[in-house]
Amino acid sequence: MRRKAERRLLFVGATWNLITSLLTIFSYNTWFQAQGKVALEGAEAESLVMGASMLDNISKVIMTFGLFVFVGAIINFLIAVKLKDNTIQKTFLIWIGVWTAIQLASMDILGFVIYLLVFIIYIAKNKAIRLSANAD
Structure with missing residues (x-):
């Protein structure tokens, strides 16, 4: 049984993850830092130090999450190519x-739906493969 549908959906999902990770790393992180700097402009010295530290830590979390999704997208591209x-x-x-x-945990609903479809189709085809192997 061919895995054409799974491959295509994996490519779509990986492309979606690649786009969202690049937007997170470059657009959202930059926007967040700029908004944080604007919010800290009128702060007192003590709150400025604490706010800058918190802004830096949150920015690192955003960057780490974006890189995590980017690596996941690359892995999904590789898996789609090597799917037998x-x-x-x-x-x-x-x-x-x-x-x-x-x-689902990251609230990426579109990504969740795409990968859930891959999961369901893969399980359904596995059942068909098992049945055809038992019939032989």
């Missing part, structure tokens, strides 16, 4: 299940 037809790859199933949960 007519075989059941349990590690793929585990990865897609975990990545789907990560998409």
Whole structure:
């Protein structure tokens, strides 16, 4: 059984993750830092130091999350290329299940739906592969 639908959906999901990670790293992080600096302009010395430190820490979290999603997108591109037809790859199933949960936890609804579709289609085709193997 061919895994064409899973490959295409994985490419779509990986592309979506790539776009959102780059937007997070470059656009959102830059916007957040600029807004934080504007908010700290009229602050007293003590609050300025504490606010700048908090702004820096939150900016690092945003950057780390963006890089995490970027790496996940690259992994999904590689998995889509190496996905084998007519075989059941349990590690793929585990990865897609975990990545789907990560998409849900990060409130990326579009990513969640895409990867959930991949997960469901993969499980359905696994059942068909098992049935055809038992029939032979």
